[in-house]
Amino acid sequence: MEMILKKDRLGEWAAKLRGSAEVFAPVFADDSWNFCKVEPGAELTFDHGNTVRPAKGFVFPQREVLYRFRQESGEAPQLTPTLPADGPAVVFGVRPCDGRAMVRNDKVFTCGFADPYYQARRDRVVFVGLACNAPPSPNCFCLSVGGSPHAGDGLDVLMTELDGRYHVKALTAKGKEIAGIAEALFDKAGAADSSEVEKVHAAARSHPQRSIAAMEKVAEGLKRNFDSPQWDTLAQACIGCGACTYLCPSCHCFDINDEVSSHSPLAGERVRTWDNCQFPEFTMHTSGHNPRNTTGARLRQRICHKLLYFVENHNIQQCTGCGRCISHCPVGIDIVRVANVMEEAAGQ
């Protein structure tokens, strides 16, 4: 179902949606773009490149209370699961790389043991994607990892900016539903619109972006170079700060801790929080033995998880090429450079 929405009607669509859901969109604040709640009447514009923090936060927040526990002395503890209860949300301006990351997150959280907290949030959020007519960041490389500036997987709606109007394509039932709510605002997309969209998408694909030379050889290169000393030289500048994984749309590692609010009677919450394979003590055993105690080993884990292990387990890369881990690394650690180095090494 393909439609056309005039640019000046975007605000009205958001207003209609606000009746039944919270509306989020990229907003420029504190010198960077991030998804924020769009207040009624606030202007909705899309010249954001990509947001600093990915759309991952809507389905996998940094802090999730798993359940509350309370225990009167001498009695059995009461556990009250706290499944997320926030209402439906519509997120505008989601780039295709964040959308494709949702497909990866779905694989992690719903295959095997299904995670009810993730599922509850995932069912209630609608991702309205915006195709990239030009690469949002100098470090984009989605084409190298099987994506494209107008890929729709993981998104519910894909919008493409044309002059003065948006081409809106509903991809899922949820997408059709939120388009249906504001039926009157849309016009039918004619043949001219469709051909213009094709031209814009083709132009977007032809834009130069960073590239991993031979992606299919990278996995082999990573496996063969597992013990290569190059990992330590590549990670020599790494300070183990964790920004790369916290800002990655498909990183999902977490920690579980108890937060006690009172000791008698014992009461508190068991909380899941983001965690990070670049922190030194992420894999520290209680005996003090740490299988990955150098920055080189930890960088290897991050790169191999994205470009080798996920391929071996699900035969797709976990990395979707958004480039956030490159742009926001304080010391310039660069997954594209590491992949190319390891791919060349595969040649020898």
Place this chain on the structure above:
Amino acid sequence: MVAIEDIRARAKELLESGKVRSVLGYRRGTASVLAEPAFVTAPEDTAALVLDATCVENLALYLVNEKKRQKTQRSQDTRPLAVVAKGCDGRAITVLLQENYIKRDEVVILGVSCENGGMIDTHKLSRALRGKAATGAAFDGNGGIKVAFTAGETTVPAAEVLAARCLECTKAYPLVSDYFFGDKIDERSYSPRFTAVSAIAEKSPEERSAFWAGHFERCIRCYACRAVCPMCYCDECVVDSTSFIVNPTTSADEKACRIRWIQRSASPSENAMYHMVRAIHLAGRCTDCGECERVCPVNIPLRLLNTMLEREALEMFEYAPGLDPEQPSLISSFRDGDPNDFIR
């Protein structure tokens, strides 16, 4: 301007003569507009060394990291490290010497003067380009900075893009160095010292409280500010109560009775605790290299906390960090003239 060829020549000589284990400098990066740290061991690689407005990293951090790495990997090479040090970086090395975390013979300091220039601030650059990423930035010689980005180029007045610490910097060259490049310029034509922190300090308590509550609420506790700070060299941070470094001799009691000063989740109260405890641990030690503010992915103006304490230390205790490796530290010294009226 500092002639980069002199630095390259000196670095090459130091490596060829075997006087130093490796040279820590800057080279062009692939990831962003900023130069990246370079660990040069082969003399011919010194040709890649650069020095310009994008060399923002404080390389004193890698003196600390190399010292830790040597301790764990027990490498026999005990030759010193040569490090390129701007004014603020040089003062950070001086504080490390003052706290004898590193010995004077373990480091060869290649002091460089920023003269009347300075380093760019990636957040201000992002503000000037409204969120787009820059791919190049250089002084254009008459008070402006030429900024390149994917779709073109623009020139911006230097004051609008230079880091706040450089605008407020009064001594743009290190005092302690083995070799020195550039001229020692003292009067700099930008803004007076502590401009940024005074602007916040003058606000009303409610405004300040809302200002900081908003920032602490956004913190994602990725600990980039602590990881990039050369002064935060403790193996075990008091704040890391949920995951701390253990070794085979750590007893079960130590692990069981470890106090959890703050919770692992990034809630506003725990974030406020973390940032305040870190700031107080940097009182009289932070040399305002601005790295914590630069690396913060959610743009929290962390520098304000440290420069506020730095101003108090200067005005109330006449103490400035990083000027002399022999001076006692702020917290472990006192004077009779210290303020006493607040005690009642």
Place this chain on the structure above:
Amino acid sequence: MNKVPEAVETRNDKNEVQDFEPKVVAFLCKWCSSAGSDLAGVSRLQYPPNAVPIQVMCSGSVSPMYIMSAFNKGADGVLVSGCHPGDCHYLKGNFYARRRIYLVQKLLKFIGLEPERFRMSWVSAAEGVKYAEVVTDFVKDLKALGPQRKLKAKV
């Protein structure tokens, strides 16, 4: 250890805070201030029981961590009390404390906490009366300010 009354916060119809009982954490140096508070008790001086005393060996050993953790766990006010300059059993502990507490006070004020919530005092072993006055004055200030929510961990 005097039992601190539960902070019963009742609001009347005009939404004013009534008989709010602030929770105060008092770090008292063992040699002077703690002895001073004992003297106040022994001489049956009447003063508000809101201050939970924590005895430390010297005001110089009060880490900023304790002060901020007290506010994080919900204290409405924190008092650090030590010996007068020159009386310190360890000679210079209170001088170090003076500098450190000054910086902590400035930092708390900078991030927006009401300055009246954090106080330092010199109380010698003979000044039971002064200790009672300090606590009474402190609790009066805190009652005016109401409960502390800026740094308190949300439960």
Place this chain on the structure above:
Amino acid sequence: MSDKSSSSEAIGQADNIYLPKLARIAGIKEEVPGARGIKTFRIEFLDGDGFEHDCGQCAMISVFGKGESMISIASPPSVKEYKQFSIMRVGRVTTAIHDMKAGDIIGVRGPYGNTFPVNDWKGRNLVFIGGGVGLAPIWPVIQTAVANRSDFGKITVFYGARTSRDIMYAAELEKLRGAADVHLSVDSPEEGWEGYCGFVPANIMDKPQSADNAIAITCGPPIMIKFVIKNLSEMGFSAEQIYTTIENKMKCGVGKCGRCNAGKDYVCVKGPVYSWAQLKDMPQEY
């Protein structure tokens, strides 16, 4: 193989993979006293709604207010009325459990991980090699083998500890003597000890076992496993004949928190039981 446990509305939906089931500590037996002591806990699920498990699987033990930790289930699957855990006091959660008394309630969720393929070993000779608290994870296999004694050939059990005071399951080991050859050892000589003195890997070299039609199962400190596998290989054991269970830090137990992987596998889902044939090709990340 995750067993669909009976749903219990009172505590919460059955499909919440993070929600533990409540269990009462029925009995506590102190195996080894001291700071790094070992205690054996027998727990019974409240209102009977527990889960089934198999040899080699583990469960997440929950002490509310302290945290969770992954412990191997030490009772054989044939025992239905309780689950047994032998826990060494090493950190925050284990210390909290050691401070508990009979009747206290803890949380248990699981079962997690894969199993020892005991059924494939019918008719084979079994060599068990345990070290310290490492005897617990392989104890269910020993109990199952002894219970179906006729299905298996010769059974030999090696077990070593630092000192004679550190030997766990001392009584049960003596009871095994009839059905199996039991060789105990202590690391350094002490008076009143007639058994072997020296490390476990040296003990098995001292009494070589024939490799034909045999399976070796070992568990203990990583350094011990390394040398045991070396010595077994020298005795002719092939990589497929040696099984062990490895330990990585675990927080979720369900293959999501990304912490316990060695190479592409999450140890909590694909492990912890591995044959040396699988383990030697995997990266050394455990």
